[in-house]
Amino acid sequence: MKKLAKQLLADAVFDVDKSERERVRTGNQGTVHLNSIEEKKDNTYFQLKEKIHRNLIGQLDLKNLDLKGLADTQKMESVRELARNIIQDLLSKEETTLSRDARAQFVEELLDEVLGLGCLEEYLKDPEVTEIMVNGPDTVYVEKKGKIHLSGVRFTSATQLMTVIDRIVAPIGRRVDESSPLVDARLMDGSRVNVVIPPISLVGPSITIRKFAKKKLTIDDLIGFGALKKPMGEFLKICVRLRKNTIISGGTGSGKTTLLNVVSSFIPSDERIVTIEDSAELKLPQDHVVRLESRPASIEGTGEISIRRLVINALRMRPDRIVVGECRAGETLDMLQAMNTGHDGSLTTVHANTPRDAISRITTMVIMAGTELPEKAIREQIASAVQIIVQLSRLSDGSRKVIDISEVTGI
Incomplete structure (x- = not known):
């Protein structure tokens, strides 16, 4: 375990390369003078960081950290507090003229580099x-x-x-x-x-x-942001309560997952929900929720669990609703079949620029599943499975808005 602790911290070693040395101004090599944020690029600042960082490795190594728990928020906070105390103690022994603010910033920067995601x-x-x-x-x-x-x-x-x-x-x-x-x-x-x-x-x-x-958004938040109007929000709430199969369509970064999170919160709390995602992002407020996440293949090329396999498996889990973070390939066929076989009120997202494009993209993704169904049969299945398409768009000013809510009445 000591070896693991040393490896984790040693990997974060501070490199002061030649380009960095040339970029920053030359300072006094004996004492660090840092009384403003602008001065923190001094070479001596990096040298002090590197020195304290190396001493920190030895100090934490002696504490025999349990690194397996670092993914846990509480464990990370306790380790961070331990490291902060050690850094402050090491810094107090150095000959520096750091101001109080600069000293606090120095400690936080070093903590971020050693235990966090750096800059x-x-x-x-x-x-x-x-x-x-x-x-x-x-x-x-x-x-x-x-x-x-x-x-x-x-x-x-x-x-x-x-x-x-x-x-x-x-x-x-x-x-x-x-x-x-x-x-x-x-x-x-x-x-x-x-x-x-x-x-x-x-x-x-x-x-x-x-x-x-950080704050879980509600439909009222989206209305306040101007992402949609209040009647739209009320209509979507009614659609979810009436178990209408809904697809949220939009381009990259248009807010599909955010809206899916909000709309999913309308599902009654007495229903069993299964969510399926590539990377788990959905956080539903209901209690009876089973969250599934796909898994890539191992280094040997085995053990992959695809979204499609999870959708098929979800049908055996007695779900009242299936929520798929995004349909992008063959799992679309299984999602349509689920919608057509008693799992009404299911929700998913697709990448498309208009509701009509969304239907065309769903058709293409069903064909990607390897089915030999004719296009007409696929579109008929879409028409019977999907009732509502919500179209999102990211506008030129950077805002994200619901620009269309369409009912699928036939194709």
Whole structure:
């Protein structure tokens, strides 16, 4: 266990490379002078960080940490508090002129590097940031209020960025390496993560984080944001209560999962619900909910559990409702069959720009399942299975709105 503790922390070593040394101004090598945020890029600041970081490894190693529990929020907080006390003690023994604010910031930065996600932590805590995009170690973009901005942070090296990626995927049993350079994951708060590493990504390791809202949104919140009008919300609530099969359609980042979360909350609490997702994001308020998550193949190429297999299995679990995070392939056929065989009121999302495009895309995805049904038969099945299509769109000003609610009366 001591070896694991040392490995976890050693992987977060601070690299002060030549480019970084050239980029920052030269400072006094004996004493750190940091009384403002602008001065924190001084080489001596990084050297002090590296020194305390190495001492921290030894101190925590002696504590014989139980790293298996670090995915647990309570355990992580206790380890973080332990590390904070050690850092403060080590810092007090150094000859520095750090102000109180600078000292507190120094401690938090070091904690984020050693136990968290490094420079991304400040944006994960910022409620205005909805998406974080890392394009290699030197470039980090963030989305605020629907607009993308270049942040002022960077990773010290690709090695440090890969360490952060490992911390994201390891707690949920996922892996990423050259043989498997693409992975979908989630953070402890439910935020969705996509990772791409070289040789697939030519700019270096890439991370895209779609943040999960701290506060669970309600239909009233969406109405307040202007995402939809109150009569629309009332109509969707009635559709769910009357067990109408509903598909939420929209482009990437249009708010499909958010609306699915809200609409699913209208399902009566006395019904058994099974949710199926690639990366678990749905958090329904009902008690009787079974959450299923797909699993990629292992390093040997075995053990994959696909969305389609989960949909088929869900039919044996006596569900009143089936909620699929997104239909994107052959599972669409099984979802339609479920809707047509007594599982009324089921919900899912698809990528499409209009309700008519949604029907065409569903038809294509059913064909992808390998069925030899003629297109006319597929469309007839869609018409009998799907009653409501809700269309979302992301507008040019960055806002996300429900622009259409359609009833499927025939094809």
